[in-house]
Amino acid sequence: MSAAGSHTTLLTPSQGLPPRRVARTRRATFFSFVGLGTIAGVWLMYVYLSEHGMRWSEWALLAAFVPLYYQLNTGFWTALFGVWLMNRPSPDPLDLWRSLTPEEHEQPITAGTAIVMPIYNEDVTRVFEGLRSIYLSLEATGQAANYDFFILSDSDQTSQWIEEESAWLELCRQLDAFGRIFYRKRRKPINRKSGNVSDFCRRWGRRYRYMVVLDADSLMSGGLLNAMVRIMEKNPGIGILQTFPKQIGSETLLGRVMQFAQALYGPAFMAGLDYWQCGEANFWGHNAIVRLDPFIKNCALPPLPGKEPFGGHILSHDFVEAALMRKAGYAVRLLNTPRGSYEEGPPTLVDMLKRDRRWCQGNMQHFWLLFAKGWHPMSRINFLHGILSYASSLLWLAFLVFATFLAATPLPRESPQAGLAAQILLGLTAALIFLPKATILLDELITGRVFKTPVMRAMTFLSGLLDTVVFTLLAPVLMIFHSRFVIYTILGKGVRWVTQRRKLDGGVDWVEILLNFWPVSVLALVWGVVAWWVSLSFLLWISPILVSLLLAIPIAVAVSGTRTGRRFHLFLTPEEAEPPGVLQAMEQNLDEVKGRLRLQPELERFHGLMQVFLDPYINGLHVSLLRRRRNIDVSRGYLDEIAGRLIQQGPQSLSPQEIKAMIHDTDTVTNLHYRLWSAADHELAPFWITAIRQYNLASGGPFAHTLARKTKDDAIENKP
Amino acid sequence: MEAVNIQFAPATGTEEEWNEAYARLADYFRSYQLHNRIRRTQLILETLRRAAEAHAREPGRTPTAHSIEQARLMLRDWLGTIYRDLNLSEAQIEAAGRLGFYLSGGPARWPHFFLDDENLPENMAEAMRSAVRTSGPGMQVSKMTPRDIDLGIVSDVAEDTFDTLGRHPMLRYALLITIAGSVLGYLYLLLR
Numbered sequence: 034m035s036a037a038g039s040h041t042t043l044l045t046p047s048q049g050l051p052p053r054r055v056a057r058t059r060r061a062t063f064f065s066f067v068g069l070g071t072i073a074g075v076w077l078m079y080v081y082l083s084e085h086g087m088r089w090s091e092w093a094l095l096a097a098f099v100p101l102y103y104q105l106n107t108g109f110w111t112a113l114f115g116v117w118l119m120n121r122p123s124p125d126p127l128d129l130w131r132s133l134t135p136e137e138h139e140q141p142i143t144a145g146t147a148i149v150m151p152i153y154n155e156d157v158t159r160v161f162e163g164l165r166s167i168y169l170s171l172e173a174t175g176q177a178a179n180y181d182f183f184i185l186s187d188s189d190q191t192s193q194w195i196e197e198e199s200a201w202l203e204l205c206r207q208l209d210a211f212g213r214i215f216y217r218k219r220r221k222p223i224n225r226k227s228g229n230v231s232d233f234c235r236r237w238g239r240r241y242r243y244m245v246v247l248d249a250d251s252l253m254s255g256g257l258l259n260a261m262v263r264i265m266e267k268n269p270g271i272g273i274l275q276t277f278p279k280q281i282g283s284e285t286l287l288g289r290v291m292q293f294a295q296a297l298y299g300p301a302f303m304a305g306l307d308y309w310q311c312g313e314a315n316f317w318g319h320n321a322i323v324r325l326d327p328f329i330k331n332c333a334l335p336p337l338p339g340k341e342p343f344g345g346h347i348l349s350h351d352f353v354e355a356a357l358m359r360k361a362g363y364a365v366r367l368l369n370t371p372r373g374s375y376e377e378g379p380p381t382l383v384d385m386l387k388r389d390r391r392w393c394q395g396n397m398q399h400f401w402l403l404f405a406k407g408w409h410p411m412s413r414i415n416f417l418h419g420i421l422s423y424a425s426s427l428l429w430l431a432f433l434v435f436a437t438f439l440a441a442t443p444l445p446r447e448s449p450q451a452g453l454a455a456q457i458l459l460g461l462t463a464a465l466i467f468l469p470k471a472t473i474l475l476d477e478l479i480t481g482r483v484f485k486t487p488v489m490r491a492m493t494f495l496s497g498l499l500d501t502v503v504f505t506l507l508a509p510v511l512m513i514f515h516s517r518f519v520i521y522t523i524l525g526k527g528v529r530w531v532t533q534r535r536k537l538d539g540g541v542d543w544v545e546i547l548l549n550f551w552p553v554s555v556l557a558l559v560w561g562v563v564a565w566w567v568s569l570s571f572l573l574w575i576s577p578i579l580v581s582l583l584l585a586i587p588i589a590v591a592v593s594g595t596r597t598g599r600r601f602h603l604f605l606t607p608e609e610a611e612p613p614g615v616l617q618a619m620e621q622n623l624d625e626v627k628g629r630l631r632l633q634p635e636l637e638r639f640h641g642l643m644q645v646f647l648d649p650y651i652n653g654l655h656v657s658l659l660r661r662r663r664n665i666d667v668s669r670g671y672l673d674e675i676a677g678r679l680i681q682q683g684p685q686s687l688s689p690q691e692i693k694a695m696i697h698d699t700d701t702v703t704n705l706h707y708r709l710w711s712a713a714d715h716e717l718a719p720f721w722i723t724a725i726r727q728y729n730l731a732s733g734g735p736f737a738h739t740l741a742r743k744t745k746d747d748a749i750e751n752k753p
Numbered sequence: 754m755e756a757v758n759i760q761f762a763p764a765t766g767t768e769e770e771w772n773e774a775y776a777r778l779a780d781y782f783r784s785y786q787l788h789n790r791i792r793r794t795q796l797i798l799e800t801l802r803r804a805a806e807a808h809a810r811e812p813g814r815t816p817t818a819h820s821i822e823q824a825r826l827m828l829r830d831w832l833g834t835i836y837r838d839l840n841l842s843e844a845q846i847e848a849a850g851r852l853g854f855y856l857s858g859g860p861a862r863w864p865h866f867f868l869d870d871e872n873l874p875e876n877m878a879e880a881m882r883s884a885v886r887t888s889g890p891g892m893q894v895s896k897m898t899p900r901d902i903d904l905g906i907v908s909d910v911a912e913d914t915f916d917t918l919g920r921h922p923m924l925r926y927a928l929l930i931t932i933a934g935s936v937l938g939y940l941y942l943l944l945r
Contacts, residue, residue, distance in 0.1 A: 335901055404905040524925065648784055650855040656848035703844060710781050711821040713773060729783040
């Protein structure tokens with residue numbers, strides 16, 4: 034592939050960037066509705082509160098109410114505009130799919146595109162089988178020649194690293210894809226994921242015109258990838274094109290409800306967002322295509338002033354990259370993608386909260402950027418919405434606390450005007466919360482957009498009602514945790530970079546749930562006693578929230594379990610009913626690996642380490658991939674000492690740092706291979722005696738431990 | 754295929770030690786995915802013969818250690834013959850050469866010629882050489898330099914405040930306690 038692919042031929046420089054007149058009209062319309070709704074709600078609240086003049090607590094309550102109501106209105110109008118867009122008789126003039134003619138959909142692709150997947154201690158089988166599916170899906174389109182794949186590893190668990198190397202080699206061998214799929218491991222994971230991608234851009238970015246960024250759990254079809262490249266070619270004004278990744282593969286109730294909600298309500302919200310965001314949409318960090326030249330020139334991230342958690346390395350890099358890209362004059366667009374772009378979600382409530390903790394800190398960091406110079410106003414609004422998505426939980430909590438204060442000090446309500454205002458406000462708020470959902474459900478019943486058959490439409494309707502119950506129970510629990518995360522961030526408690534769990538793996542962890550949720554239940558109990566003491570009517574008013582909090586532990590257990598109602602066709606998504614080829618192919622291969630006999634748990638735990646020292650081929654691969662440079666961090670004597678300990682006491686006697694020091698040194702890795710095989714039984718730790726005896730029995734092929742065993746012909750049959 | 758004709762009568766070491774060496778060599782050659790048992794036995798016996806000679810010279814080391822060392826030397830010689838035209842160091846030849854044998858399909862296609870540098874088929878040597886020539890895409894280094902973002906006056910003030918709070922945890926907690934105390938005090942005033 035030549036470097037010429039790195040420069041876009043400018044057809045019309047601004048093509049893809051919506052006309053300013055259109056964007057302004059759309060935003061004026063949208064924010065007029067949002068503003069009107071917010072002002073109306075705030076005015077009604079003021080009328081209700083100010084019957085006897087405003088006290089401090091009433092002002093505080095009103096202050097918390099304003100951003101909450103703004104957020105509620107934004108969601109409401111986004112959904113309603115989305116439903117309108119999906120049903121309007123004439124197509125949206127800004128729809129990017131319409132920028133391609135039918136002939137252009139068939140034209141050969143010449144632009145060089147790198148598909149990059151940054152990974153960090155992820156499930157190796159899932160990563161490489163996902164990649165295989167994407168690769169085969171692209172091959173099936175006949176346009177794969179200009180795509181290269183890069184697995185960009187920052188994994189710091191040694192066994193994982195070795196398994197990644199061997200899975201990469203095996204995948205290349207099975208697909209005959211040497212020179213097409215590349216593996217790169219960073220020694221030091223500087224600046225985490227964004228640093229990983231930037232490192233790719235610095236080393237190889239100039240070779241490619243586009244970069245498709247994937248997460249470790251992403252899955253994309255070849256057809257959609259081609260369409261994205263063609264749209265970027267036709268619209269040189271677009272810097273980032275973000276797809277709508279649909280959630281797949283969930284096995285728990287929480288996961289299935291989330292993926293159902295995303296499948297049912299997501300398209301309307303996406304259409305609505307696209308309506309008012311126009312060329313200033315957000316980048317979500319994955320399942321998107323990026324124009325590399327402007328990205329390299331303009332989107333390197335500076336550290337924020339101060340230390341973490343507010344300062345330092347930017348965690349939620351994607352929003353900032355989108356803002357920088359827009360600042361550089363390129364559009365960031367959303368692409369309406371009903372199929373072809375997928376991701377997985379967290380399986381349990383605890384996993385979801387761990388992810389939210391990270392996202393919360395990332396979004397709170399954007400506070401600095403709100404007031405920075407040079408942003409497009411919409412970029413500021415995007416930052417604000419990101420901050421509000423977590424800060425609103427604290428505001429809601431504050432609102433409820435102030436409401437408790439006010440209920441504890443009641444004043445006589447005499448004015449009929451105030452009573453009417455309260456009733457109207459209640460009705461309006463209920464409409465803002467439930468009307469978008471009702472409208473989308475009605476739309477599905479009438480149009481059958483998700484499912485065609487009347488029975489499935491009815492089941493979708495029923496599932497829509499049931500998910501309301503789940504979300505109603507979850508919302509107060511999430512409010513408490515998100516509030517805690519915001520406070521932690523303000524207090525300076527940062528988050529560690531941890532591996533995300535994407536599958537349940539062995540059932541619900543009761544202990545973890547109990548440890549995390551008991552304070553929530555205690556809080557609900559105390560609050561309930563206070564509310565009862567204040568008045569019975571107040572207790573009834575606040576009881577829906579308190580009941581959810583009180584039941585936090587059973588709720589967390591129930592939503593993290595695998596009783597999901599699937600056999601009754603509840604929460605069914607189109608991807609479950611009719612899996613797309615790219616998903617079907619991957620799941621077949623995952624099932625094959627899952628069904629295999631396992632080694633002893635101790636050997637499985639250190640499998641990568643066992644292989645790199647015992648297997649002559651994997652040892653050769655690892656040494657070949659290591660950069661040959663002198664290990665300046667540690668002395669030869671130190672390496673010999675830990676190597677001796679590894680032989681005599683086994684890998685469990687070494688710390689991760691010791692293993693890491695050893696595994697980075699080519700001489701130590703090579704010599705250990707022979708030292709282990711040379712040692713008599715009495716010189717070896719029991720781990721190695723078992724490993725030597727069992728290794729050959731278990732190994733059907735040294736590299737295929739984590740991958741499905743497919744021949745080239747199998748692969749062709751399985752083409753998605 | 755050559756006839757199996759090995760005289761194995763070690764002058765040094767016990768029978769138990771040589772049996773252990775045999776078992777270890779059997780496992781070792783199996784780890785090369787050589788499923789042809791006859792070839793594996795040939796290799797084991799040839800390696801044991803060399804190891805017995807080495808053990809006679811240096812009886813301080815175990816027969817197992819001598820056997821694996823001999824296997825390594827045989828491998829180095831064999832790979833050295835195949836890769837002598839490529840500009841590789843000895844360590845590179847050893848690592849990449851083993852991998853080259855696997856990637857060329859050697860264990861299944863040419864098990865009889867593993868460690869045999871006298872009867873090496875040319876297509877096998879070429880397949881092994883081309884397997885190690887595959888490498889990653891050449892780097893085309895770009896500059897990706899972060900540009901400072903002017904955070905404006907509000908951020909400057911906020912940064913100073915947070916910086917001060919960050920450097921003085923006591924101040925941070927005092928502020929939090931003050932806020933919480935004010936809220937509770939206000940509640941007390943309301944309810945008394």
